[in-house]
Amino acid sequence: MARALRLAARGLYTTTPNPRVGCVLVRDGRIVGEGWHEKAGQPHAEVHALAAAGELARGATAYVTLEPCSHFGRTPPCADALVKAGVNRVVAAMQDPNPEVAGKGLEKLRRAGIETSSGLLETEARELNVGFVSRMSRGRPWVRLKVAMSLDGRTALNNGISQWITGAAARRDAHAWRARACAMMTGIGTVRDDDPQLTVREVATPRQPLRVLLDGWLEVRPAAKIIAGGNALVYSSVADEARAAALREQGAEVVVLPDGTGKVDLPAMLRDLAGRGINEVMVEAGARLNGALLKAGCIDEMLIYQAPVILGDKARGMATLPELTELGGKIRLDIFETRRIGEDLRLRAFVR
Numbered sequence: 001m002a003r004a005l006r007l008a009a010r011g012l013y014t015t016t017p018n019p020r021v022g023c024v025l026v027r028d029g030r031i032v033g034e035g036w037h038e039k040a041g042q043p044h045a046e047v048h049a050l051a052a053a054g055e056l057a058r059g060a061t062a063y064v065t066l067e068p069c070s071h072f073g074r075t076p077p078c079a080d081a082l083v084k085a086g087v088n089r090v091v092a093a094m095q096d097p098n099p100e101v102a103g104k105g106l107e108k109l110r111r112a113g114i115e116t117s118s119g120l121l122e123t124e125a126r127e128l129n130v131g132f133v134s135r136m137s138r139g140r141p142w143v144r145l146k147v148a149m150s151l152d153g154r155t156a157l158n159n160g161i162s163q164w165i166t167g168a169a170a171r172r173d174a175h176a177w178r179a180r181a182c183a184m185m186t187g188i189g190t191v192r193d194d195d196p197q198l199t200v201r202e203v204a205t206p207r208q209p210l211r212v213l214l215d216g217w218l219e220v221r222p223a224a225k226i227i228a229g230g231n232a233l234v235y236s237s238v239a240d241e242a243r244a245a246a247l248r249e250q251g252a253e254v255v256v257l258p259d260g261t262g263k264v265d266l267p268a269m270l271r272d273l274a275g276r277g278i279n280e281v282m283v284e285a286g287a288r289l290n291g292a293l294l295k296a297g298c299i300d301e302m303l304i305y306q307a308p309v310i311l312g313d314k315a316r317g318m319a320t321l322p323e324l325t326e327l328g329g330k331i332r333l334d335i336f337e338t339r340r341i342g343e344d345l346r347l348r349a350f351v352r
Contacts (some may be wrong), residue, residue, distance in 0.1 A: 001063045001093055001121045007036040007045070008065045008128055013205045014039045016182045017277030019066055019096075019132040023049040025087070027060035044069065046078040050085045058086035065125045067096040067118065070105035079105045083112040092118040093125035097136035131182065131279030134300070140270040141182065145283045145290060146174060146303040147318045154315035155287065160193040169342025170305045175202035177303060181282035183210040183233075183273060186226070187289035188219055197225045198284070210278065214289060216263050218243040222250050235264045235272075266296045291320035294331060294351070302333060304347040 007022030015021075015037050023045035025033040033056065035048020043051075046068055050057050062068075068078040068090065082090060090109050095118055096102060106116045126133055131142040148166045149155045156162035164171065178184060179200045186198060191213065198211045211226050216237040226232055230251025236244075237258040244254040255272060259265035273281065282303075283293065293299050324330065333349035340346075 001065070001091065002124075003031070003034070004045075004063045004065050005093070005121060005124055005128060007034060008125075010036050011038055012128075013179045013207065016040065016279055017132075017135075019129040021045040021064065021066045023062060023064040025049050025053045025057055025060045025062050027053075027056055032056035032060055044078050047081055050081055053085075059088050061089040061091060062087050063091050063120075065093045065121075065128065067092045067094065067101060067103070068105040068109070069096065069098075069101050070108045077105070077108075079108040082109065083114065087114060089115040090117075091120055092116070093120055094118060094122045097133045099136070129279075131281075135274045135277075135279050140267075140274050141278045141281045142300050143270070143281045143283060143293070143298055144177070144181070144301045144303050145285075145293065145299045146177065146305075147290070148174070148305045148307070149318055150307055150309045150311040150315070152310050152312070153318060154311040155318050156193075156316040157311065158314045158316060160316075162194070165309065165311075166305045166307045166344045167342045170307075170344040170346065172202040173341050173346065174303075174305065175200050178209060178282055179203050179205040181209045181280045182278040183212050183281045185212040185214070185281055185283045186285045188213065188215040188217075189286045189288055190284070191215075191220055191224055191226055193286070195225050196284070197228075209282070210276075212273070212281070214264050214269070214285075218247075218254070220247070222246045227252050235269050237262055237264050263292070266293060266298050270298060287317055287320040290318055294319055295321060299351050302347070302349045302351060304349070305341065306345045306347065308343060308345075 004022035004024045008020045011020040018040045022036040024031055033049040033053025035045050037045045062082060068082055070077050070079045109116050134142040150165055184198045199208050211232045213226055213234045215234055218236045218240045227250045232252040234247055234252055234254045236256050239256045247254055257265045257268045332352040335347055335349040337348040
Protein backbone atom coordinates (compact mmCIF):
# COMPACT_ATOMS: atom_id res chain seq x y z
CA MET A 1 0.00 0.00 0.00
CA ALA A 2 2.90 2.33 0.70
CA ARG A 3 4.09 1.67 -2.84
CA ALA A 4 0.60 2.38 -4.17
CA LEU A 5 0.57 5.71 -2.32
CA ARG A 6 3.93 6.68 -3.82
CA LEU A 7 2.55 5.87 -7.25
CA ALA A 8 -0.59 7.91 -6.56
CA ALA A 9 1.57 10.90 -5.66
CA ARG A 10 2.92 10.96 -9.20
CA GLY A 11 -0.44 12.42 -10.19
CA LEU A 12 -0.17 15.19 -7.60
CA TYR A 13 -0.18 17.97 -10.21
CA THR A 14 -2.30 16.38 -12.93
CA THR A 15 -5.41 14.49 -11.81
CA THR A 16 -7.68 17.37 -10.78
CA PRO A 17 -10.64 17.28 -10.42
CA ASN A 18 -10.19 13.54 -9.92
CA PRO A 19 -8.45 12.02 -6.88
CA ARG A 20 -4.85 10.83 -6.93
CA VAL A 21 -4.92 7.04 -6.94
CA GLY A 22 -2.32 4.29 -7.14
CA CYS A 23 -2.71 0.51 -7.50
CA VAL A 24 -0.33 -2.41 -6.96
CA LEU A 25 -1.17 -6.02 -7.91
CA VAL A 26 0.54 -8.76 -5.91
CA ARG A 27 0.52 -12.49 -6.67
CA ASP A 28 2.50 -15.20 -4.91
CA GLY A 29 4.39 -12.61 -2.90
CA ARG A 30 5.61 -10.45 -5.77
CA ILE A 31 4.37 -7.39 -7.62
CA VAL A 32 2.97 -8.35 -11.01
CA GLY A 33 1.50 -5.01 -12.08
CA GLU A 34 1.16 -1.43 -10.91
CA GLY A 35 -0.18 1.88 -12.13
CA TRP A 36 -1.54 5.27 -11.16
CA HIS A 37 -4.19 7.67 -12.38
CA GLU A 38 -2.30 10.14 -14.51
CA LYS A 39 -4.91 12.61 -15.73
CA ALA A 40 -8.66 13.20 -15.62
CA GLY A 41 -10.37 11.45 -18.52
CA GLN A 42 -7.61 8.86 -18.86
CA PRO A 43 -7.63 5.28 -17.48
CA HIS A 44 -7.69 4.88 -13.71
CA ALA A 45 -4.90 3.32 -11.66
CA GLU A 46 -6.49 -0.14 -11.59
CA VAL A 47 -6.75 -0.27 -15.39
CA HIS A 48 -3.04 0.54 -15.80
CA ALA A 49 -2.07 -2.07 -13.19
CA LEU A 50 -4.25 -4.76 -14.78
CA ALA A 51 -2.80 -4.03 -18.22
CA ALA A 52 0.73 -4.36 -16.83
CA ALA A 53 -0.10 -7.66 -15.10
CA GLY A 54 -1.98 -9.31 -17.95
CA GLU A 55 -2.92 -12.90 -17.10
CA LEU A 56 -0.94 -12.68 -13.86
CA ALA A 57 -3.76 -10.54 -12.43
CA ARG A 58 -5.90 -13.67 -12.05
CA GLY A 59 -5.79 -14.70 -8.40
CA ALA A 60 -3.86 -11.58 -7.37
CA THR A 61 -4.47 -9.10 -4.55
CA ALA A 62 -5.02 -5.49 -5.56
CA TYR A 63 -3.79 -2.79 -3.19
CA VAL A 64 -5.49 0.46 -4.20
CA THR A 65 -5.36 3.81 -2.40
CA LEU A 66 -9.05 4.56 -2.98
CA GLU A 67 -12.08 2.30 -3.27
CA PRO A 68 -12.51 1.21 -6.91
CA CYS A 69 -15.26 3.16 -8.65
CA SER A 70 -18.55 1.42 -9.38
CA HIS A 71 -20.14 3.90 -11.79
CA PHE A 72 -19.65 5.06 -15.36
CA GLY A 73 -17.97 8.46 -15.53
CA ARG A 74 -15.50 9.39 -18.25
CA THR A 75 -14.25 5.80 -17.99
CA PRO A 76 -15.95 2.45 -17.16
CA PRO A 77 -16.16 1.19 -13.55
CA CYS A 78 -12.86 -0.11 -12.17
CA ALA A 79 -14.72 -2.60 -9.98
CA ASP A 80 -15.98 -4.33 -13.13
CA ALA A 81 -12.44 -4.45 -14.56
CA LEU A 82 -11.11 -6.10 -11.40
CA VAL A 83 -13.89 -8.70 -11.46
CA LYS A 84 -13.28 -9.46 -15.13
CA ALA A 85 -9.54 -9.84 -14.56
CA GLY A 86 -10.12 -12.48 -11.89
CA VAL A 87 -8.57 -10.64 -8.94
CA ASN A 88 -9.47 -12.53 -5.74
CA ARG A 89 -8.79 -9.84 -3.10
CA VAL A 90 -8.94 -6.03 -3.00
CA VAL A 91 -7.45 -3.95 -0.20
CA ALA A 92 -8.41 -0.26 -0.28
CA ALA A 93 -6.76 2.42 1.83
CA MET A 94 -10.09 4.23 2.18
CA GLN A 95 -13.64 4.26 0.92
CA ASP A 96 -14.50 6.75 -1.79
CA PRO A 97 -16.26 9.86 -0.35
CA ASN A 98 -17.99 10.42 -3.70
CA PRO A 99 -21.71 9.75 -3.04
CA GLU A 100 -21.89 7.94 -6.38
CA VAL A 101 -19.47 5.34 -5.00
CA ALA A 102 -19.31 5.52 -1.16
CA GLY A 103 -18.99 1.80 -0.48
CA LYS A 104 -20.77 0.63 -3.63
CA GLY A 105 -17.52 -0.32 -5.33
CA LEU A 106 -16.43 -2.63 -2.51
CA GLU A 107 -19.96 -4.04 -2.28
CA LYS A 108 -19.94 -4.85 -6.01
CA LEU A 109 -16.65 -6.69 -5.55
CA ARG A 110 -17.99 -8.66 -2.59
CA ARG A 111 -21.06 -9.70 -4.55
CA ALA A 112 -18.70 -11.08 -7.18
CA GLY A 113 -16.99 -13.23 -4.55
CA ILE A 114 -13.91 -11.02 -4.09
CA GLU A 115 -12.55 -10.57 -0.58
CA THR A 116 -12.36 -6.87 0.36
CA SER A 117 -11.10 -4.68 3.17
CA SER A 118 -10.38 -0.99 3.69
CA GLY A 119 -8.54 1.27 6.14
CA LEU A 120 -4.90 0.31 5.49
CA LEU A 121 -2.80 3.54 5.64
CA GLU A 122 -6.05 5.50 5.50
CA THR A 123 -4.55 8.62 7.11
CA GLU A 124 -1.91 8.87 4.41
CA ALA A 125 -4.47 8.27 1.69
CA ARG A 126 -6.73 11.03 3.03
CA GLU A 127 -3.83 13.48 3.21
CA LEU A 128 -3.04 12.79 -0.45
CA ASN A 129 -6.63 13.58 -1.45
CA VAL A 130 -7.64 16.02 1.27
CA GLY A 131 -9.21 18.39 -1.27
CA PHE A 132 -11.21 15.71 -3.06
CA VAL A 133 -12.49 14.38 0.27
CA SER A 134 -13.46 17.92 1.32
CA ARG A 135 -15.30 18.65 -1.91
CA MET A 136 -17.21 15.38 -1.83
CA SER A 137 -18.06 15.39 1.87
CA ARG A 138 -18.49 19.14 2.60
CA GLY A 139 -19.30 20.64 -0.79
CA ARG A 140 -16.29 22.98 -0.60
CA PRO A 141 -12.59 22.72 -1.42
CA TRP A 142 -9.80 22.37 1.12
CA VAL A 143 -8.36 25.84 1.67
CA ARG A 144 -4.67 26.18 2.57
CA LEU A 145 -3.44 29.62 3.67
CA LYS A 146 0.23 30.22 2.91
CA VAL A 147 2.08 32.87 4.89
CA ALA A 148 5.74 33.93 4.73
CA MET A 149 6.61 35.84 7.87
CA SER A 150 9.32 36.99 10.21
CA LEU A 151 9.96 35.50 13.64
CA ASP A 152 7.75 38.24 15.12
CA GLY A 153 4.86 37.39 12.80
CA ARG A 154 5.25 40.18 10.21
CA THR A 155 4.53 39.56 6.55
CA ALA A 156 5.55 42.88 4.95
CA LEU A 157 7.02 46.25 5.81
CA ASN A 158 4.63 49.07 6.54
CA ASN A 159 5.21 50.40 2.99
CA GLY A 160 4.06 47.06 1.52
CA ILE A 161 7.47 45.63 0.59
CA SER A 162 7.56 41.89 1.24
CA GLN A 163 10.09 40.49 -1.26
CA TRP A 164 11.80 38.63 0.18
CA ILE A 165 11.31 37.77 3.84
CA THR A 166 12.07 34.06 3.39
CA GLY A 167 14.86 32.47 1.40
CA ALA A 168 15.02 30.87 -2.06
CA ALA A 169 14.54 27.32 -0.75
CA ALA A 170 11.30 28.28 0.98
CA ARG A 171 10.04 30.00 -2.17
CA ARG A 172 10.75 26.89 -4.26
CA ASP A 173 8.94 24.76 -1.71
CA ALA A 174 5.93 27.10 -1.80
CA HIS A 175 5.79 26.81 -5.59
CA ALA A 176 5.53 23.01 -5.24
CA TRP A 177 2.45 23.60 -3.08
CA ARG A 178 1.14 26.00 -5.72
CA ALA A 179 1.53 23.28 -8.35
CA ARG A 180 -0.45 20.86 -6.19
CA ALA A 181 -3.34 23.32 -5.81
CA CYS A 182 -6.26 23.45 -8.21
CA ALA A 183 -6.59 27.20 -7.66
CA MET A 184 -4.50 30.08 -6.32
CA MET A 185 -6.33 32.89 -4.52
CA THR A 186 -5.44 36.45 -3.59
CA GLY A 187 -7.12 39.79 -2.94
CA ILE A 188 -7.17 43.12 -4.69
CA GLY A 189 -4.85 44.67 -2.06
CA THR A 190 -2.07 42.22 -2.94
CA VAL A 191 -2.62 42.86 -6.65
CA ARG A 192 -2.35 46.61 -6.11
CA ASP A 193 0.82 46.28 -4.00
CA ASP A 194 2.70 43.51 -5.83
CA ASP A 195 0.96 42.84 -9.18
CA PRO A 196 1.64 39.08 -8.80
CA GLN A 197 1.38 36.54 -11.62
CA LEU A 198 0.16 33.88 -9.17
CA THR A 199 1.63 31.13 -11.34
CA VAL A 200 3.91 28.15 -10.74
CA ARG A 201 7.43 28.94 -11.91
CA GLU A 202 9.95 27.33 -9.55
CA VAL A 203 8.95 23.71 -10.23
CA ALA A 204 8.04 21.85 -13.41
CA THR A 205 4.29 21.36 -13.83
CA PRO A 206 2.13 20.34 -16.82
CA ARG A 207 -0.66 22.74 -15.83
CA GLN A 208 -1.19 26.05 -14.08
CA PRO A 209 -3.75 26.42 -11.28
CA LEU A 210 -6.78 28.60 -11.83
CA ARG A 211 -6.02 32.15 -10.61
CA VAL A 212 -8.75 33.49 -8.34
CA LEU A 213 -9.03 37.15 -7.37
CA LEU A 214 -11.37 38.58 -4.74
CA ASP A 215 -12.12 42.12 -5.85
CA GLY A 216 -15.31 43.42 -4.27
CA TRP A 217 -15.56 46.61 -6.35
CA LEU A 218 -13.88 45.37 -9.56
CA GLU A 219 -10.92 47.67 -9.18
CA VAL A 220 -8.37 45.43 -10.89
CA ARG A 221 -6.77 46.75 -14.06
CA PRO A 222 -7.32 44.57 -17.16
CA ALA A 223 -3.53 44.79 -17.67
CA ALA A 224 -2.77 43.28 -14.24
CA LYS A 225 -0.52 40.21 -14.41
CA ILE A 226 -3.09 38.01 -12.67
CA ILE A 227 -5.55 38.72 -15.52
CA ALA A 228 -3.05 38.41 -18.38
CA GLY A 229 -3.32 35.23 -20.40
CA GLY A 230 -6.70 34.16 -19.09
CA ASN A 231 -7.15 31.28 -16.64
CA ALA A 232 -8.42 33.86 -14.15
CA LEU A 233 -11.63 34.03 -12.15
CA VAL A 234 -12.68 37.27 -10.44
CA TYR A 235 -15.24 37.32 -7.64
CA SER A 236 -16.95 40.65 -7.07
CA SER A 237 -19.78 42.05 -4.98
CA VAL A 238 -20.96 44.55 -7.63
CA ALA A 239 -22.38 44.03 -11.12
CA ASP A 240 -20.34 46.63 -13.01
CA GLU A 241 -20.84 45.43 -16.58
CA ALA A 242 -18.39 47.86 -18.18
CA ARG A 243 -15.51 46.80 -15.92
CA ALA A 244 -16.48 43.14 -16.15
CA ALA A 245 -16.52 43.33 -19.96
CA ALA A 246 -12.99 44.75 -19.97
CA LEU A 247 -11.79 41.82 -17.89
CA ARG A 248 -13.62 39.29 -20.06
CA GLU A 249 -11.83 40.72 -23.10
CA GLN A 250 -8.60 39.57 -21.43
CA GLY A 251 -10.00 36.06 -20.97
CA ALA A 252 -11.06 36.36 -17.33
CA GLU A 253 -14.40 35.24 -15.92
CA VAL A 254 -16.29 37.50 -13.51
CA VAL A 255 -18.75 36.14 -10.94
CA VAL A 256 -20.85 38.44 -8.74
CA LEU A 257 -21.49 37.03 -5.24
CA PRO A 258 -22.47 39.83 -2.83
CA ASP A 259 -22.90 39.11 0.87
CA GLY A 260 -25.18 42.06 1.52
CA THR A 261 -22.48 44.22 3.15
CA GLY A 262 -20.59 45.25 0.02
CA LYS A 263 -18.18 42.31 0.18
CA VAL A 264 -17.89 38.95 -1.55
CA ASP A 265 -19.85 36.12 0.06
CA LEU A 266 -16.93 33.88 1.04
CA PRO A 267 -18.81 30.62 1.82
CA ALA A 268 -20.78 31.02 -1.43
CA MET A 269 -17.50 31.52 -3.29
CA LEU A 270 -16.16 28.22 -1.92
CA ARG A 271 -19.34 26.43 -2.96
CA ASP A 272 -18.98 27.91 -6.44
CA LEU A 273 -15.38 26.72 -6.67
CA ALA A 274 -16.44 23.23 -5.58
CA GLY A 275 -19.02 23.24 -8.37
CA ARG A 276 -16.15 23.88 -10.78
CA GLY A 277 -14.29 20.77 -9.59
CA ILE A 278 -11.76 22.68 -7.49
CA ASN A 279 -10.36 20.39 -4.79
CA GLU A 280 -7.55 22.41 -3.20
CA VAL A 281 -7.21 26.20 -2.95
CA MET A 282 -3.99 27.90 -1.89
CA VAL A 283 -4.35 31.44 -0.58
CA GLU A 284 -1.49 33.92 -0.89
CA ALA A 285 -2.95 37.22 0.19
CA GLY A 286 -2.59 40.18 2.51
CA ALA A 287 -3.74 40.67 6.07
CA ARG A 288 -7.26 41.83 5.18
CA LEU A 289 -8.27 38.84 3.08
CA ASN A 290 -6.42 36.44 5.39
CA GLY A 291 -8.34 37.82 8.32
CA ALA A 292 -11.68 37.76 6.52
CA LEU A 293 -11.22 34.11 5.52
CA LEU A 294 -10.17 33.09 9.03
CA LYS A 295 -13.06 34.97 10.61
CA ALA A 296 -15.53 33.32 8.21
CA GLY A 297 -14.19 29.85 9.02
CA CYS A 298 -13.00 29.33 5.45
CA ILE A 299 -9.39 28.28 6.20
CA ASP A 300 -8.66 24.61 6.84
CA GLU A 301 -4.86 24.56 6.96
CA MET A 302 -2.03 27.01 7.53
CA LEU A 303 1.25 26.69 5.62
CA ILE A 304 3.64 29.04 7.42
CA TYR A 305 7.21 29.83 6.39
CA GLN A 306 8.98 31.58 9.25
CA ALA A 307 12.28 33.34 8.62
CA PRO A 308 14.86 33.95 11.38
CA VAL A 309 14.48 37.74 11.11
CA ILE A 310 12.68 40.43 13.10
CA LEU A 311 10.84 43.28 11.35
CA GLY A 312 9.36 45.15 14.30
CA ASP A 313 5.89 46.24 15.34
CA LYS A 314 5.48 48.82 12.55
CA ALA A 315 5.54 46.07 9.90
CA ARG A 316 2.33 44.41 8.73
CA GLY A 317 0.85 41.36 10.42
CA MET A 318 -0.52 38.18 8.85
CA ALA A 319 -4.24 38.72 9.47
CA THR A 320 -6.53 41.64 10.21
CA LEU A 321 -8.92 40.43 12.89
CA PRO A 322 -11.13 42.11 15.49
CA GLU A 323 -9.41 43.04 18.75
CA LEU A 324 -9.73 40.39 21.44
CA THR A 325 -10.66 41.38 24.97
CA GLU A 326 -10.29 37.86 26.33
CA LEU A 327 -8.18 34.89 25.28
CA GLY A 328 -11.22 32.66 24.86
CA GLY A 329 -11.73 34.21 21.43
CA LYS A 330 -8.36 33.17 20.03
CA ILE A 331 -8.12 31.08 16.88
CA ARG A 332 -6.56 27.75 17.77
CA LEU A 333 -4.27 25.74 15.51
CA ASP A 334 -3.09 22.14 15.66
CA ILE A 335 0.49 22.03 14.40
CA PHE A 336 1.11 18.65 12.78
CA GLU A 337 4.38 19.21 10.93
CA THR A 338 7.52 21.30 11.34
CA ARG A 339 10.40 21.17 8.89
CA ARG A 340 13.56 23.15 8.17
CA ILE A 341 13.55 24.52 4.61
CA GLY A 342 16.90 26.16 3.90
CA GLU A 343 17.36 28.80 6.61
CA ASP A 344 13.63 29.00 7.31
CA LEU A 345 11.14 26.93 9.27
CA ARG A 346 7.98 25.53 7.67
CA LEU A 347 4.99 24.83 9.88
CA ARG A 348 1.78 23.12 8.84
CA ALA A 349 -1.25 23.38 11.07
CA PHE A 350 -4.97 22.65 10.97
CA VAL A 351 -7.32 25.43 11.97
CA ARG A 352 -9.65 24.09 14.65
